[in-house]
Amino acid sequence: MGKGGGCMSSKNKFPINESAERPVSQTDITGSEAERSKKLRIFIVFYSMYGHIERLARRMKKGVDGIEGVEGVLYMVPETLAPDVLEQMKVPPKIDEIPVISVDELMEADGFLFGFPTRYGCMAAQMKAFFDSTGKLWREQKLAGLPAGFFVSTGTQGGGQETTAWTAVTQLAHHGMLYVPIGYTFGAGMFRMDSIRGGSPYGAGTFSGDGSREPSEPELALAEHQGKYMAMTVKRLAQHYSLPPDNASSRRF
Numbered sequence: 001m002g003k004g005g006g007c008m009s010s011k012n013k014f015p016i017n018e019s020a021e022r023p024v025s026q027t028d029i030t031g032s033e034a035e036r037s038k039k040l041r042i043f044i045v046f047y048s049m050y051g052h053i054e055r056l057a058r059r060m061k062k063g064v065d066g067i068e069g070v071e072g073v074l075y076m077v078p079e080t081l082a083p084d085v086l087e088q089m090k091v092p093p094k095i096d097e098i099p100v101i102s103v104d105e106l107m108e109a110d111g112f113l114f115g116f117p118t119r120y121g122c123m124a125a126q127m128k129a130f131f132d133s134t135g136k137l138w139r140e141q142k143l144a145g146l147p148a149g150f151f152v153s154t155g156t157q158g159g160g161q162e163t164t165a166w167t168a169v170t171q172l173a174h175h176g177m178l179y180v181p182i183g184y185t186f187g188a189g190m191f192r193m194d195s196i197r198g199g200s201p202y203g204a205g206t207f208s209g210d211g212s213r214e215p216s217e218p219e220l221a222l223a224e225h226q227g228k229y230m231a232m233t234v235k236r237l238a239q240h241y242s243l244p245p246d247n248a249s250s251r252r253f
Contacts, residue, residue: 106142115150151203
């Protein structure tokens with residue numbers, strides 16, 4: 001068990017490395033109320049048992065924040081295991097600065113990046129339990145039309161870097177959400193064969209091994225790229241539909 005078509009013209013490709021980038025501001029995790037009213041927001045919602053997914057999430061936020069007019073907001077999903085079980089598994093305590101998200105808060109986002117470790121090639125139970133709790137949003141299709149992507153961690157090289165993401169697509173399909181994979185937009189970094197690297201066209205990823213391996217710089221760079229790519233996607237959708245970024249009720253396509 002692991003721990004842890006068609007072509008478009010060049011003018012339509014996302015300019016993720018061009019002048020749209022800006023220095024990352026040192027704001028708090030969720031951002032100020034003033035910033036929230038002005039920026040499109042991508043919720044980076046994750047479950048991380050030993051910290052591997054959390055490291056990818058933080059680097060992904062840096063990528064999102066690097067695109068003008070877009071803000072990444074970090075959230076954790078609720079833990080489902082009892083404290084004594086977590087202690088026996090030697091799970092480190094959660095970081096208090098990252099809030100636990102509620103189902104209703106999902107409606108405040110303009111896009112999502114969901115991160116989770118694999119369990120037999122599928123998302124961890126904690127993330128699945130959270131998706132299972134979104135029934136009232138599904139019933140009214142409150143999240144329909146919103147773009148979303150995935151990032152994962154696995155214990156081994158064959159442990160589910162791709163399957164963990166694509167088996168999660170069913171969650172988006174039932175909500176009517178738009179799945180946004182990264183494809184090979186990272187360029188040469190996706191083709192390197194000289195080192196062990198997690199990630200796939202489905203999204204960023206890392207290998208946790210027995211838990212002692214930390215995400216490598218190439219893996220973190222891919223996570224940052226995915227953040228930029230999703231931010232540009234959300235921004236382009238908002239511009240295409242002429243949606244004011246401070247009018248959450250209009251952000252449905």
